[in-house]
Amino acid sequence: xIVVLHGKSGSGKSTLADILAGLLEPDSGELILNGRKQxxxxxxxxxxxxxxxxxxxLGSSIRDNLTFGLGQLCDESIQTCLEIVxxxxxxxxxxxxxxxxxxxLSGGEKQRLLIxxxxxxxxxxxxxxxxxxxLDIDMERRIFQRIxxxxxxISILAISHKTSVKNLAHRVVEFKSV
Numbered sequence: 001x002i003v004v005l006h007g008k009s010g011s012g013k014s015t016l017a018d019i020l021a022g023l024l025e026p027d028s029g030e031l032i033l034n035g036r037k038q039x040x041x042x043x044x045x046x047x048x049x050x051x052x053x054x055x056x057x058l059g060s061s062i063r064d065n066l067t068f069g070l071g072q073l074c075d076e077s078i079q080t081c082l083e084i085v086x087x088x089x090x091x092x093x094x095x096x097x098x099x100x101x102x103x104x105l106s107g108g109e110k111q112r113l114l115i116x117x118x119x120x121x122x123x124x125x126x127x128x129x130x131x132x133x134x135l136d137i138d139m140e141r142r143i144f145q146r147i148x149x150x151x152x153x154i155s156i157l158a159i160s161h162k163t164s165v166k167n168l169a170h171r172v173v174e175f176k177s178v
Contacts (some may be wrong), residue, residue, distance in 0.1 A: 002156045007175030013159045021050040051131040055110045059104040063094035081119040084146040092177035108134035125169035129159045137164045144168045
């Protein structure tokens with residue numbers, strides 16, 4: 001399913017995502033996933049693909065950016081994930097250089113590249129922290145639908161300020177600032 005965390009800046013959406021992804025530990029309370037108390041951040045990291053707000057790309061090839069830390073992957077898997085995010089026509093050569101920190105790519109293309117990288121992991125939970133903020137509503141909708149069609153076993157947790165993302169959700173959790 002698609003769950004959207006929606007709310008104003010500073011309401012805790014990204015902090016919750018960082019806790020779920022094992023990047024932060026909660027100050028109090030318990031984290032329970034699939035009915036099991038989660039105490040080991042490393043185990044959580046193996047369940048979750050996380051696309052953060054801040055985009056960082058390597059200065060090497062598109063292929064290196066997509067497969068960083070994953071080892072060798074076949075071009076077919078990479079092309080499939082690029083197709084899902086509609087980058088397959090824009091990035092025909094996996095050995096092309098995107099420029100220093102993706103200088104040759106737009107903000108939306110960088111976001112889609114990171115979503116593609118997360119999909120290559122094929123983990124059961126995909127967290128998108130403002131990862132579609134640079135996309136228009138139609139592109140955003142198509143990508144969410146393609147992810148659901150291609151990877152129906154993946155649950156998506158999308159964090160957004162955009163009201164349009166709420167329309168893509170099975171469930172919306174509203175965050176309020178205190």
